[in-house]
Amino acid sequence: MMSRCSIVPSPNEVQLFHSLSGIQRLAETHRFKAWFLDQFGVLHDGKQPYPGAVDTLEKLASKGARMVIISNSSRRASITMEKMKNLGFDPSLFVGAITSGELTHQYLQRRDDAWFATLGRSCIHMTWSDRGAISLEGLGLQVVNNVEEAEFILAHGTEAIGRSSGSTQCMKLEDLEKILELCATKRIPMVVANPDFVTVEARALRVMPGTLASRYEELGGEVKWMGKPGKIIYEEAMKMAGVNAADVIAVGDSFHHDIKGANEAGIESAFISCGIHARELGLNSFGEVADTSHVQALAAKFDARPSYVLPAFIW
Template sequence: MMAAPNPNSFQNLNGIRSLAQTHQFKVWLLDQFGVLHDGKQPYPGAISTLKQLSNHGAKMVIISNSSRRASTTFDKLKALGFDTSLFLGAITSGELTHQSLLTREDDWFASLGTSCIHITWADRGAISLQGLDLQVVENVDDAHFILAHGTEALGLPSGASLPMELEDLDKILELCASRKIPMLVANPDFVTVEATSLRVMPGTLAAKYEKLGGEVKWMGKPNKIIYKSAIDMAGVEASDCIAVGDSLHHDIKGANTAGIQSAFITSGIHANDLDLGSFGEVANSSSVQDLASRYGAYPTYVLPSFTW
């Protein structure tokens, strides 16, 4: 495992070309939202950069806090014009959640129970629980746990979903907290980029639940388990990898925890924090340093965007 990162030692890069040409890293662990695309379209240069990276012998794995299964990640990328054959595979927090609920090998999951309050998506499409042998309930008194896949709707026993405002979901969480029902959050992100704005994600609900005194099981980044899964998929050591992401709290702090070098993309969710007015604008180094210190997350490299 590499030495603890120095908060003052990150290197500024205009693109990844110089880093790729060193062949220092065999495997690149790539976040998707905020790095490759904004949820609606690819970022300028992202598709060609992946091809260049592949041409230089790098292996790539998507590592994402998406609450959806890994297979749907590639469906999304294909629809946006990415060549998914360039990737070894994808690891998502949603996939880890699904597999953990399926196998129940972990003691925490083994004791979880099978009836849940399901918080899911509406506009983005509700997430299926098929194959998990779970019973979705609407009454808090009937629930063993909360399963948080989204922030827009309450799952119904029929498999449909009832759209809800965040304030209404908060009230349900208050009832759950009073009954000390644990929460399983399948997407730890607080927000994500969506076109030119930010959207509230399940991690925000989970943080609120902890403030209410509730117990939360966080799946995905910054937990090092998701990095270990990606490293195992690639069949390499942590020192052979670099993680690329736009979230200091999730991507960069997670890489620090896993002993992986990292590249911080400043044009993602922290663009406003860094006072960036346009895509590809170079962030002030002292501002990046201050922000990294605030999060306790220290990148090895800093780039305006994922470009060659």
């Protein structure tokens, strides 16, 4: 069933979204040639696929949709596709994947962008430990631990600091923030390879690099955000799928990153309520339908306008 509900009434305009129980009717209209799908909070929770997600993806593919994973993951695209395969998704159903980590790697490698061309080669590397450190192979970078030697900060994760030996040292979030305070006094720039603030992992929320980047901006630091809600990742995905903005719908669970990013890229969007905002929306179980007024309040809070709202990525 499809209905229209108001999101953010204003004196001059009432913005609307469609409420859907699943994507079937939307897919069968063939309205969109390409579907840009977030992974965490939409297709899986980091540990297992959401109920119905694998089947829904296969049915969507059967309708001729070109599907691209568009993710703020700090991992390379190839690793993302391997993870999808291990979770039970068929990689051949996707045109490909574009991740924040992939964009960051390419820009650091090519150095053909004016901003990246000014970066030095020595960096403080904030990375993962339990999840596995991010490789910097092929980038010609020197990882340093002394702020005085660093020319920029590279933020891939929130669990550890990289060592010049290639090993990592686990650190608490507050310890990483102390390093940022020292970096801010030196006014060195930061590249954040995952702009998410938090992500869904096994139904819990986990702090992501965007939290560090936001803190660094509060300290007066300069940050280059490599991913959603920035336009760059959407533009790369459109090139990959061979479409323009009018032919695309982006599906995601974050108002700030997925929906606002789609708004800024000029494409339509579908908000999945069972992801990172589930708790704020008062949802206690998968597939539970969010109260419209709660969705309206969050949309207003983030100044984000979804075209559609669904309880989950289900058919």
